Amino acid sequence: MEWSLRVGTIAGTAIRLHVTFVLLLAWIGLMQYRIGGAEAAVSGVVFILAVFGCVVLHEFGHIAVARRYGIKTRDIMLLPIGGVARLERIPKEPRQELAIAVAGPIVNVAIALIIIAVLGGFEVGAVLQPQNPRQDFLVGLAGVNLFLFFFNLVPALPMDGGRVLRSILAM
Ligand SMILES: [Zn+2]
Secondary structure, eight states, X not given: OOSEEEEEEETTEEEEEEHHHHHHHHXXXXXXXXXXXXXXXXXXXXXXXXXXXXXXXXHHHHHHHHHHTTOOEEEEEEETTEEEEEESXXXXXXXXXXXXXXXXXXXXXXXXXXXXXXXXXXXXXHHHSOOSHHHHHHHHHHHHHHHHHHHHTSSSTTSHHHHHHHHHHHO
């Protein structure tokens, strides 16, 4: 028993929600409901789901590159702290490990750039001072993706940055 719900399978990789992630969603919904009613609860939960959609895309960045090296991924577990893709093995070749490690954060930068392009560019200050709800959603999502990019590149295991550092040192 892994305390997780399987929500679907994409290209042979199962997507699982850990029970603590489901509790996080319920907690955010409840907090937002107490602050701003049903509408706030829905938009809070939708935002978190959008963030975790980006986390899943990040994991699929790793998975797609790993697959090119013949490594399958059994599943992705979504936890409140982020996603974990469970690869069948870690490549022995440092260059391959490097390529797999950077593929995830690159996805977050790509998402942030696409959102910024869609919005026609935005002032960095807009991330800190929300104004219009619809634009705030996209600005917030772009901000979260930039955060995920930098956060994942922290050079410590088990972060992607730790894998990048390990593979560079191995070369
Ligand atoms: Zn990653």
